[in-house]
Amino acid sequence: MEVGSAQPYFFGDIGCWSERTEVHKAASLGQASELRELIQSGASVNMVAVDSITPLHEACVRGQAQCVRLLLDAGAQVDARNVDGSTPLCDACSAGSLECVRLLLQHGAKTNPALTSRTASPLHEACMGGNSDCVKLLITMGASLESYDLYYGTPLHVACVNKHLDCVKVLLNAGAKVNATRLHETPLHHAAKNMRVEMIKTLVEFGANVYARDQQDRKPADYTTPGSSSAACLQLYETTPMSLQQLCRLAVRRKLGTRALKVIGQLEIPKLLIEYLCYQ
The missing domain is CATH 1.25.40.20 (Ankyrin repeat-containing domain)
Structure with a gap:
């Protein structure tokens, strides 16, 4: 034929x-x-x-x-x-x-196909388009949270660059490294550049370093407009120490890594504490 x-x-x-x-x-x-x-x-x-x-x-x-x-x-x-x-x-x-x-x-289909200099992973692609349901499914199927794209960095970088807060939350809850870097640039730098206050708050709540310096020796706050809500938010975080309660949550999450959601749900502790540890 x-x-x-x-x-x-x-x-x-x-x-x-x-x-x-x-x-x-x-x-x-x-x-x-x-x-x-x-x-x-x-x-x-x-x-x-x-x-x-x-x-x-x-x-x-x-x-x-x-x-x-x-x-x-x-x-x-x-x-x-x-x-x-x-x-x-x-x-x-x-x-x-x-x-x-x-x-x-x-x-x-492979969730983690080998990357080339011209290829992003399926998880990167889902984050780029803000497709949080696809992100959830890929993570469930074992997609690497730290797969590295030469142009953007990790999927978390991609989600922040493209202003997709839902994807950011899914990745962080799954255990993505909040302070991952590409040329010393963190996801928080991108959130600050995009002036996304809610994204900045989410990243910091998950342990983002507000003092991190990029290749230009600039902090996230240095990319915000003076007097803006984003600038005020980052200034507050820089001048206000985290509470012991917040530090404990970060320590637990950091220790458990990608197992956090599964393990925390099995702990014999009050429901209120489980919700706090799971950022609910």
């Missing part, structure tokens, strides 16, 4: 995909009936376009869950990489399609 498309296809600045097939097109457009017919007629679900993009990549980047299911059931390679090294799971996380993410994970 002839499955190739004679018409060129343009996608952003990538250029012409002369090898893009009808399977790619159906997957991208969510044409499940057409895709099913192509598969039943013997069309390959693993044909790659010029940039090593498979039909599964196309379906995931568009959040076409029904097509993703058809492709996976037909034997699509779940961890295929495109020219940039991204897997379908990366694309599904970027699109914020929780259903696609679930399907890929059920078919064995």
